[in-house]
Amino acid sequence: MSMSTTAEHVLVINAGSSSLKYQVVDESTGAATATGLVERVGQASGHLTHTTDDGEFDRDLEVPDHTAAMKAMSAAFEEHGPDLAAANLVAVGHRVVQGGARFGHSVLIDDEAERIIDELSDLAPLHNPPNLAGIRAARELFADLPHVAVFDTSFHLSMPERAATYALDREVADRYRVRRYGAHGTSHQYVAREASHFLGRDPAETNLIVLHLGNGASATAVANGRSVDTSMGLTPLEGLVMGTRTGDIDPAVVFHLSRQAGMSIDEIDNLMNRRSGMYGLTGMIDMRDITAAADQGDDAAVLALEIYCYRLRKYIGAYTAVLGRVDAIAFTAGIGENSAPVRAGVLTDLAHLGVRLDAAANEERSDRARRISTPDSPVAALVVPTNEEWEIAREAVAITAG
Structure with a gap:
């Protein structure tokens, strides 16, 4: 399968508690040149589905953790394409659910960003830990690429305090970071822009x-x-x-x-x-x-x-x-x-x-x-x-x- 080497592509990763979704996306058009899903991560038997223009390929395999899931994804690219080495990959983009009040925009991932994402896990205990596991596995596998965290909450940090603040005792709210964070921000941001352009x-x-x-x-x-x-x-x-x-x-x-x-x-x-x-x-x-x-x-x-x-x-x-x-x-x-x-x-x-x-x-x-x-x-x-x-x-x- 061929892919334009002039277009900038991003490997988009969405690591869930028991799954790993991925896409190779042409940043200029939004076209996905490959998509995939590794299911049942951490369970007795996992399953991988990898889809390209040439068809859909799937198999059962053992995926004890997100590192194994990431390696299975990499193997699927090597076996079925497209060739990531020739894809002009410029970055790996990671979906992260909770950025708290720390991240009002997407950020380059370094060790400090990882630490803060981990620290925010108490606000999203079902989501941030697997998001972080995916980040760590991908940074190891794609060490030569920049990694970017895109937060579901970032779009909503523009809310004024009157909308974000609960009428809860201020000391308790501040100590335990209780406020309105929202979610689905990446989708809301995309749709708001596309709706405006449509109009x-x-x-x-x-x-x-x-x-x-x-x-x-x-x-x-x-x-x-x-x-x-x-x-x-x-x-x-x-x-x-x-x-x-x-x-x-x-x-x-x-x-x-x-x-x-x-x-x-x-x-x-x-x-x-x-x-x-x-x-x-x-x-x-x-x-x-x-x-x-x-x-x-x-x-x-x-x-x-x-x-x-x-x-x-x-x-x-x-x-x-x-x-x-x-x-x-x-x-x-x-x-x-x-x-x-x-x-x-x-x-x-x-x-x-x-x-x-x-x-x-x-x-x-x-x-x-x-x-x-x-x-x-x-x-x-x-x-x-x-x-x-x-x-x-x-x-x-x-x-x-x-």
Whole structure:
């Protein structure tokens, strides 16, 4: 398989607790010349899938840790291509979930950056440790390339203190770094810029509400290209109803379940993060299954969809008040890009907020950015496919260029 040697490519790494996702991305176009996934890292038997223009190759293998996963990835490139030595790789870009208040932008990774990412693990115990394991393995394997950390939280550090600060005792909040950090920032940043360009506007002069709706979901108010509020908080539990997470809930529910049900903190954590949301309401996680069940008259599914869309409408209303002027509402990620029923449930009857849905346009499917509001809608409604890997590649090139 051939690859332009003049284009700058970035190896984008997303290391999860039991997986390693990777892509080789052309920074100028966003095209992925290779993608791959190593699954079941640290388990008895792992699996690698490596995809290029020549096809998909997969095999079972042992991957006891992220170093082994990284070596398996490297072997897949050697066996199936493309040739990384000829790829004009200029950097390795790493997704890191939590940058805390330390990183308001992407950074070149050195030993000190590794130390801080490790220190911030208490804010994202499920994410930062595997992110860091991937960084360490990749720095060893690709020692001659610069490595860049791109943080999910960085885009949201532009929030004013009135939006980021909880009304919690200041001494306690400061000591334990309790504030709103948000998440999905890489996606929100990418979609905000792409939505502005779609509208023919300068991102620095555009106000948007971006709705990233996947298994995890978040809403962000973007004023003139900067995040000024977002629905996720200290952790990704706050905000919208999600696949398995409650979203906004009275914090006293924790006390109530502890006292009345005798549940431990770990049990309540598991309940709210893994057994609630749409799964808790319906027994299903996939929005396609839930909308199909609702169409068949399943009362639980009907109610769950109403709750899901209602919460989104509340945030649209709140962020309209925050922004004052809204140029567009942009839907993105798996559900946002593909679920016409959810988009309709959110936007129907929002004419009083300036949104007039074009029902026919909403039903159309495409992998390109598109408008789903009527031509006379004062506020545009858009579907904008996200591309976090391309955003990470762009950030990596920008940082290494100085």
